[in-house]
Amino acid sequence: xxxxxxxxxxxxxxxxxxxxxxxxxxxxxxxxxxxxxxxxxxxxxxxxxxxxxxxxxxxxxxxxxxxxxxxxxxxxxxxxxxxxxxxxxxxxxxxxxxxxxxxxxxxxxxxxxxxxxxxxxxxxxxxxxxxxxxxxxxxxxxxxxxxxxxxxxxxxxxxxxxxxxxxxxxxxxxxxxxxxxxxxxxxxxxxxxxxxxxxxxxxxxxxxxxxxxxxxxxxxxxxxxxxxxxxxxxxxxxxxxxxxxxxxxxxxxxxxxxxxxxxxxxxxxxxxxxxxxxxxxxxxxxxxxxxxxxxxxxxxxxxxxxxxxxxxxxxxxxxxxxxxxxxxxxxxxxxxxxxxxxxxxxxxxxxxxxxxxxxxxxxxxxxxxxxxxxxxxxxxxxxxxxxxxxxxxxxxxxxxxxxxxxxxxxxxxxxxxxxxxxxxxxxxxxxxxxxxxxxxxxxxxxxxxxxxxxxxxxxxxxxxxxxx
Amino acid sequence: xxxxxxxxxxxxxxxxxxxxxxxxxxxxxxxxxxxxxxxxxxxxxxxxxxxxxxxxxxxxxxxxxxxxxxxxxxxxxxxxxxxxxxxxxxxxxxxxxxxxxxxxxxxxxxxxxxxxxxxxxxxxxxxxxxxxxxxxxxxxxxxxxxxxxxxxxxxxxxxxxxxxxxxxxxxxxxxxxxxxxxxxxxxxxxxxxxxxxxxxxxxxxxxxxxxxxxxxxxxxxxxxxxxxxxxxxxxxxxxxxxxxxxxxxxxxxxxxxxxxxxxxxxxxxxxxxxxxxxxxxxxxxxxxxxxxxxxxxxxxxxxxxxxxxxxxxxxxxxxxxxxxxxxxxxxxxxxxxxxxxxxxxxxxxxxxxxxxxxxxxxxxxxxxxxx
Ligand SMILES: Cc1cc2nc3c(=O)[nH]c(=O)nc-3n(C[C@H](O)[C@H](O)[C@H](O)COP(=O)(O)OP(=O)(O)OC[C@H]3O[C@@H](n4cnc5c(N)ncnc54)[C@H](O)[C@@H]3O)c2cc1C
Ligand code: SF4
Ligand code: SF4
Numbered sequence: 001x002x003x004x005x006x007x008x009x010x011x012x013x014x015x016x017x018x019x020x021x022x023x024x025x026x027x028x029x030x031x032x033x034x035x036x037x038x039x040x041x042x043x044x045x046x047x048x049x050x051x052x053x054x055x056x057x058x059x060x061x062x063x064x065x066x067x068x069x070x071x072x073x074x075x076x077x078x079x080x081x082x083x084x085x086x087x088x089x090x091x092x093x094x095x096x097x098x099x100x101x102x103x104x105x106x107x108x109x110x111x112x113x114x115x116x117x118x119x120x121x122x123x124x125x126x127x128x129x130x131x132x133x134x135x136x137x138x139x140x141x142x143x144x145x146x147x148x149x150x151x152x153x154x155x156x157x158x159x160x161x162x163x164x165x166x167x168x169x170x171x172x173x174x175x176x177x178x179x180x181x182x183x184x185x186x187x188x189x190x191x192x193x194x195x196x197x198x199x200x201x202x203x204x205x206x207x208x209x210x211x212x213x214x215x216x217x218x219x220x221x222x223x224x225x226x227x228x229x230x231x232x233x234x235x236x237x238x239x240x241x242x243x244x245x246x247x248x249x250x251x252x253x254x255x256x257x258x259x260x261x262x263x264x265x266x267x268x269x270x271x272x273x274x275x276x277x278x279x280x281x282x283x284x285x286x287x288x289x290x291x292x293x294x295x296x297x298x299x300x301x302x303x304x305x306x307x308x309x310x311x312x313x314x315x316x317x318x319x320x321x322x323x324x325x326x327x328x329x330x331x332x333x334x335x336x337x338x339x340x341x342x343x344x345x346x347x348x349x350x351x352x353x354x355x356x357x358x359x360x361x362x363x364x365x366x367x368x369x370x371x372x373x374x375x376x377x378x379x380x381x382x383x384x385x386x387x388x389x390x391x392x393x394x395x396x397x398x399x400x401x402x403x404x405x406x407x408x409x410x411x412x413x414x415x416x417x418x419x420x421x422x423x424x425x426x427x428x429x430x431x432x433x434x435x436x437x438x439x440x441x442x443x444x445x446x447x448x449x450x451x452x453x454x455x456x457x458x459x460x461x462x463x464x465x466x467x468x
Numbered sequence: 469x470x471x472x473x474x475x476x477x478x479x480x481x482x483x484x485x486x487x488x489x490x491x492x493x494x495x496x497x498x499x500x501x502x503x504x505x506x507x508x509x510x511x512x513x514x515x516x517x518x519x520x521x522x523x524x525x526x527x528x529x530x531x532x533x534x535x536x537x538x539x540x541x542x543x544x545x546x547x548x549x550x551x552x553x554x555x556x557x558x559x560x561x562x563x564x565x566x567x568x569x570x571x572x573x574x575x576x577x578x579x580x581x582x583x584x585x586x587x588x589x590x591x592x593x594x595x596x597x598x599x600x601x602x603x604x605x606x607x608x609x610x611x612x613x614x615x616x617x618x619x620x621x622x623x624x625x626x627x628x629x630x631x632x633x634x635x636x637x638x639x640x641x642x643x644x645x646x647x648x649x650x651x652x653x654x655x656x657x658x659x660x661x662x663x664x665x666x667x668x669x670x671x672x673x674x675x676x677x678x679x680x681x682x683x684x685x686x687x688x689x690x691x692x693x694x695x696x697x698x699x700x701x702x703x704x705x706x707x708x709x710x711x712x713x714x715x716x717x718x719x720x721x722x723x724x725x726x727x728x729x730x731x732x733x734x735x736x737x738x739x740x741x742x743x744x745x746x747x748x749x750x751x752x753x754x755x756x757x758x759x760x761x762x763x764x765x766x767x768x769x770x771x772x773x774x775x776x777x778x779x780x781x782x783x784x785x786x787x788x789x790x791x792x793x794x795x796x797x798x799x800x801x802x803x804x805x806x807x808x809x810x811x812x813x814x815x816x817x818x819x820x821x822x823x824x825x826x827x828x829x830x831x832x833x834x835x836x837x838x839x
Binding site for chain 1: 491492494495496497498499500501502507510513532533535536537538539540541542543544545668669671679680
């Protein structure tokens with residue numbers, strides 16, 4: 001393509017901050033347009049790819065069956081699904097832009113080495129709407145890095161950007177520290193910011209959430225510390241979103257502090273009762289099917305004392321959900337279980353007895369709302385309410401697991417970042433770092449990768465056009 | 469889901485490690501589409517020794533699941549499924565094949581293979597020399613046919629009996645059902661196409677190119693397999709010609725044994741050379757490291773057998789022919805003699821496992837029942 005690779009300090013046509021899905025989509029698009037591209041990724045090579053390496057699927061609009069996706073999933077239905085989970089707190093223009101573009105993204109992803117597989121067993125309810133990556137997000141990230149390399153994109157690992165130089169309405173470069181060395185300036189004609197949310201900066205989380213944040217587990221990369229996001233906000237760029245809003249699910253309390261990923265997820269809640277530290281129930285475990293409810297349980301547990309919950313099932317239910325990576329705590333009676341969990345046996349016994357007494361006879365159906373509800377119990381359990389009475393009993397400890405934060409930079413339909421005095425001339429943002437522009441609250445499975453892919457491609461295209 | 473604590477702590481370290489890793493996979497399932505290990509893993513409610521042994525022999529070490537694993541080291545979960553299953557697989561052959569000590573010696577090192585090869589060559593050379601035949605004499609004057617039969621018959625029959633006994637014991641452990649014809653057909657199809665080495669998407673496995681996919685190993689392996697079958701057919705056709713048509717060796721270039729043998733030999737030489745090159749570039753930590761030398765020795769043996777066989781074809785009538793013939797037959801003898809002990813057995817175990825898997829995946833197909 002007649003492109004020269006500049007010296008390390010630049011000037012590069014395009015410097016991309018971050019090395020996850022959004023960054024890579026921007027890099028591939030810009031490199032294919034013939035630009036010199038440098039990716040600065042904070043993680044070491046073995047951990048490259050940020051949260052994207054933990055993902056499993058991509059929510060995709062399609063007007064006819066496409067690849068592994070069955071039937072159809074149109075723009076209106078997709079947007080409706082989003083409106084319901086966000087309770088209307090979404091930017092309709094940007095959201096519809098993402099939704100419409102996903103249809104074109106899927107073939108693009110395949111052309112760039114991503115392989116899809118049918119919906120994983122245990123997730124059949126997503127086979128129409130979400131395309132699953134064969135091998136998961138790390139396979140996707142590997143594929144993109146390989147294509148990037150073939151296109152001549154340069155990548156530096158362990159490269160943490162901590163400052164974006166903005167003069168007037170233009171960025172002239174970034175400061176990066178490689179493998180802990182002193183920061184160096186790298187010059188750029190255009191900059192794409194794709195460095196994720198701030199969820200791994202526990203101090204920032206604590207400022208937003210208070211001391212409760214100390215008990216949060218971070219499901220993904222420890223490198224998304226919001227350094228660049230904060231740097232841009234400090235330079236006067238407006239942010240959108242509320243710092244306490246994030247995707248937060250209930251995960252196994254034994255998960256590692258960072259990078260526990262998907263396998264620490266617990267799907268047992270609808271078939272269980274969930275009690276807090278005091279042995280009391282606090283929310284309707286059977287409100288709706290699990291895919292529709294799992295994203296609220298992180299916040300529910302976060303609101304309990306010590307940010308902990310215990311999901312308790314009996315032996316009738318062990319085979320009804322996908323296993324977690326950690327074996328449950330097991331006991332032959334409720335008192336013994338309480339002791340093993342460090343709960344008051346009397347109170348837990350009372351809670352279980354009250355629940356059992358409120359259960360009714362009826363048809364139990366694990367995969368749909370079966371209306372098997374408790375009567376006269378507060379809070380109720382509206383579906384799948386079967387008495388906990390068949391030993392052995394099992395319990396899982398629940399903690400809030402933060403996936404990613406929403407507070408982000410404000411962008412327009414061309415992914416251009418809003419500066420202190422209107423749009424910046426040559427800075428674009430994609431992925432989690434601008435998710436707040438679209439998601440006010442709530443979450444739709446597979447939408448994170450949709451935002452990153454769509455906006456990554458837009459950012460790459462616009463940045464490439466800018467330096468042409 | 470295995471919530472049965474009685475399974476834990478009663479098994480060997482390799483079994484415990486494989487179970488630990490598979491439990492993580494079972495909670496993750498991202499690799500479901502790569503190969504049949506994952507659907508089989510999710511089908512089983514418990515992962516005892518029998519189930520794990522079956523899964524380990526279903527894995528063909530394509531490494532797809534490793535390069536895409538979000539939990540691979542340096543992650544604390546330290547997933548390395550190809551290596552964990554390789555250890556269990558290796559142990560299962562050592563458990564079912566007798567004598568166990570020979571299995572271990574041949575699998576782990578190259579010395580035993582080399583010594584056997586040299587000894588067999590020397591014995592055959594001595595036998596040929598005893599006859600004192602000169603180089604220009606007809607083929608069977610160098611080594612009379614009856615001698616060869618007397619030598620090779622036990623060398624072939626005994627090892628095959630040993631492998632059959634091992635397979636029987638393996639079958640009992642991992643399956644227990646009677647063999648179904650439809651399952652045999654399905655398994656054979658799968659081998660012929662090397663379906664599993666395509667890694668679910670047709671671009672091949674992650675072997676010699678790290679996280680890039682490649683079909684090189686699939687093609688190299690297929691060359692070896694087809695080459696082997698052709699050479700086998702060549703020998704079979706020669707036997708038929710010898711006994712049925714009273715037409716003894718040597719055969720001309722247009723004859724069936726020659727055509728089959730030469731094509732097979734070339735495929736074997738190229739295939740095993742490619743296998744060695746690929747293996748040198750692959751990451752040894754994604755397999756069972758302790759059998760690496762034994763595996764190299766085995767591929768070299770296959771390659772040398774084919775190479776000497778091909779050389780023989782061209783050297784007929786010249787003087788080195790006697791030494792070469794002894795060497796070639798020494799290699800062939802070693803291949804057969806060590807059948808139960810070298811990497812060669814993987815073919816038998818893998819085919820058996822694919823048949824068992826076809827039966828487990830579609831139970832009662834043959835009875836026409838539903839389940
Ligand atoms: C366990 C888990 C499962 C998920 N599953 C799904 C799913 O199935 N489908 C879906 O759509 N979404 C899923 N998500 C959400 C999804 O991961 C994100 O929405 C998406 O990956 C965001 O992409 P990104 O490129 O913006 O961020 P990331 O992929 O996180 O990339 C950010 C990159 O920036 C780098 N970085 C950070 N700071 C700096 C700095 N200062 N300098 C240089 N580089 C920096 C990081 O190292 C990282 O490489 C999941 C998230 C998690 C944690
Ligand atoms: S190998 Fe890794 S990514 Fe694949 S299923 Fe197992 S745990 Fe998941
Ligand atoms: S190495 Fe290949 S065959 Fe073995 S389990 Fe992994 S994906 Fe399956």
